[in-house]
Amino acid sequence: MLKPIHLKEGLRMFRRNINVRLKGMRRYDGNAEKICKQIIKDCWNGAYLQVSNGHFCEFYTRDFGFCCESLLKTGYKKEVESSLRYALDIFTKNKRVTVAISPNGKVFNFPNYYAVDSLPYLIRSLRLNNNKSLIENNLFFLNERVNGFMNIVIDKDTGLVRKDKVFSSMKDHSKRSSSCYDNVMVAMLNNELKKIKIIDNPLKDYNFKKIIKENFWQDGYFLDDTSGEKYVAGDANVFPFWTGVFEETNMLKSAITAIQDNDLDKPFPIKYTSSSVKEPAHIGAEIFAKDYERDSIWLHMGPLYVKIVKKVDRKKAAEYTELYRRLIEKHKNFLEVFDKDGKPFKSPFYYTDESMLWSSMFLDLVK
Numbered sequence: 001m002l003k004p005i006h007l008k009e010g011l012r013m014f015r016r017n018i019n020v021r022l023k024g025m026r027r028y029d030g031n032a033e034k035i036c037k038q039i040i041k042d043c044w045n046g047a048y049l050q051v052s053n054g055h056f057c058e059f060y061t062r063d064f065g066f067c068c069e070s071l072l073k074t075g076y077k078k079e080v081e082s083s084l085r086y087a088l089d090i091f092t093k094n095k096r097v098t099v100a101i102s103p104n105g106k107v108f109n110f111p112n113y114y115a116v117d118s119l120p121y122l123i124r125s126l127r128l129n130n131n132k133s134l135i136e137n138n139l140f141f142l143n144e145r146v147n148g149f150m151n152i153v154i155d156k157d158t159g160l161v162r163k164d165k166v167f168s169s170m171k172d173h174s175k176r177s178s179s180c181y182d183n184v185m186v187a188m189l190n191n192e193l194k195k196i197k198i199i200d201n202p203l204k205d206y207n208f209k210k211i212i213k214e215n216f217w218q219d220g221y222f223l224d225d226t227s228g229e230k231y232v233a234g235d236a237n238v239f240p241f242w243t244g245v246f247e248e249t250n251m252l253k254s255a256i257t258a259i260q261d262n263d264l265d266k267p268f269p270i271k272y273t274s275s276s277v278k279e280p281a282h283i284g285a286e287i288f289a290k291d292y293e294r295d296s297i298w299l300h301m302g303p304l305y306v307k308i309v310k311k312v313d314r315k316k317a318a319e320y321t322e323l324y325r326r327l328i329e330k331h332k333n334f335l336e337v338f339d340k341d342g343k344p345f346k347s348p349f350y351y352t353d354e355s356m357l358w359s360s361m362f363l364d365l366v367k
Helices: 006-021 032-045 059-075 079-093 118-129 133-135 139-153 180-196 208-215 234-242 249-261 284-288 300-310 315-333 357-364
Strands: none
Touching: 006 032, 006 079, 032 249, 032 315, 032 357, 059 079, 059 118, 059 357, 079 139, 118 133, 118 139, 118 180, 118 315, 133 139, 139 180, 180 234, 234 249, 234 315, 249 300, 300 357, 315 357
């Protein structure tokens, strides 16, 4: 069910959609690196790093989690620290960790379901930021959230993400059954808690890597979810390796081959699925942006894919990176999503967002 905050967010997107059609998107000066640096500067509002300087002008826990390591590697330690303090302050006051915090400080999930990946990304970002006092000062809150996560998300008999509940997740227009991505998020959370040590870890007795491999690894790739449908999905085959849950070279090469054989990396990385795939049910809001999360090309997941490709095929990773360079310099911006043919995604109600914080991941690739 949509809430007033969702309608408000949607209205802002629709207004920008009209504005972009009338005036076009912002075009930055310079080469790809200079464009990306200007975008990050524009995403910094003095309190936190927005996920974009377009219509997603909020703190997004997931997207910040994608970018956190790259931001730290490319010199944005102060901004990362401030963003985490800002988010923790608001999350603590609201006694929950959510997908996003609106520009006026309201927490919300989209869709309006508990998000499996929000807490894992927050914990991972705190670990990467490496400020022990920030964790210690919020320890009671973090312990509550971790124990609550265990009770809400995990089927205690199997160790899998529960199949009887719908969760908000990365592919937030889809209703998937205990997706591979969600289970990887649980495994990542467990690993991050083991590294941090001082936060409670009710997950520690499960072997999530074994659980994921037994339930999802089949015919040389990870299945998308537990529905029994057999198709290759981008997120299911990127995140097990990007998170470090799986490090086996033979599995990585096999998953990359499956992605390439299904053309999920064409014309540039990366699509969620191919056009021929019968996908799970989608939420009603998808009618406003049809195919937004089907065979469209996403530049939040793409650089993460290139990063894992770089581990086994540096030449191919360099080719992908050059495609991104051309794309950034063509549009003079770092756009959110493209259609299956590589054109900026649009529908009657929606126009791809711009000036994405994800540009930090390109800077990391070329660093």
